[in-house]
Amino acid sequence: MQKGVKKEMAKITEEVKEVVGKSKGFAVATATKEGEPNVVPIAFGKVLSEDEVLLMxxxxxxxxxxxxxxxxxxxxxxxxxxxxxxxxxxxxxxETSGSVFDDGVKMVKSMMPELSPKAAVIVKVDSIYVTSPGPDVGKKVE
Ligand SMILES: Cc1cc2nc3c(=O)[nH]c(=O)nc-3n(C[C@H](O)[C@H](O)[C@H](O)COP(=O)(O)O)c2cc1C
Structure with missing residues (x-):
């Protein structure tokens, strides 16, 4: 019998959403193919769905x-x-066109009309971990 491949799933719960709402922004870490890290602060972002975050x-x-x-x-x-x-x-x-991009542009322009966003960066969230100091630190949000 072939074993099923378990796909990683994450759920952005109301509790997680609340923290996103209160966060001053998003620290966004990426890396080159070779593993050189890069982290930047991003102000224009929001939760898009149960497992997606939008960054403009x-x-x-x-x-x-x-x-x-x-x-x-x-x-x-x-x-x-x-x-x-x-x-x-x-x-x-x-994404540089479509409804998510258009809504993101509206969000940015409602706060800073002089800015012209280039693209919507949509993060499909596979896993969420607690960073809150305390006993749950490092735990995966299931
Ligand atoms: C407080 C703050 C908020 C920022 N918000 C955004 C943002 O919403 N979108 C964006 O593209 N860049 C934003 N930036 C700029 C990025 O942090 C960063 O400078 C830009 O991505 C260029 O860096 P990179 O070449 O490493 O990507 C912000 C910078 C600061 C200091």
Whole structure:
């Protein structure tokens, strides 16, 4: 009998969503194919669905190049007041047209009309880990 391949699934729960909402931004880590790391702060982002996060590309250079060469990303969010945080791991894809891109452009322009986003970076989240200090640190959110 052939064994089924278990696909990694993550669920962005209401509790996780709350921390995303309170986070001052997203720390977005990428790497080249060779493993050279890069991390940048991103302000324009939101939860798109139960397992997707949207980050708007306005100024990305190395981040964009890295994603094209190696889609694996890690994203950290945290609520400093509540000392709560989560880490997302997954794969990013870049979209430069369509409804997600259009909605993202609206979001950016509603806050800063002078900016012209280049692309929507959509992170398909495969796993979520607790970064909150305390007994659950490092645990996977199931
Ligand atoms: C507070 C803050 C918020 C930022 N928000 C965004 C953003 O929403 N989108 C974006 O493309 N760049 C944003 N940037 C710029 C990126 O952090 C970074 O400078 C840019 O991606 C170029 O770096 P890279 O070549 O390593 O990608 C922000 C920078 C700061 C300091």
């Amino acid at each position: 590309d306005v100024f990305m250079k190395k981040t964009e190049e890295n994603i094209k060469a190696n889609p694996k990303v890690a994203v950290s969010v945290w609520d400093l007041d509540a000392l709560k945080g989560y880490q997302f791991k997954g794969s990013a894809r870049i």
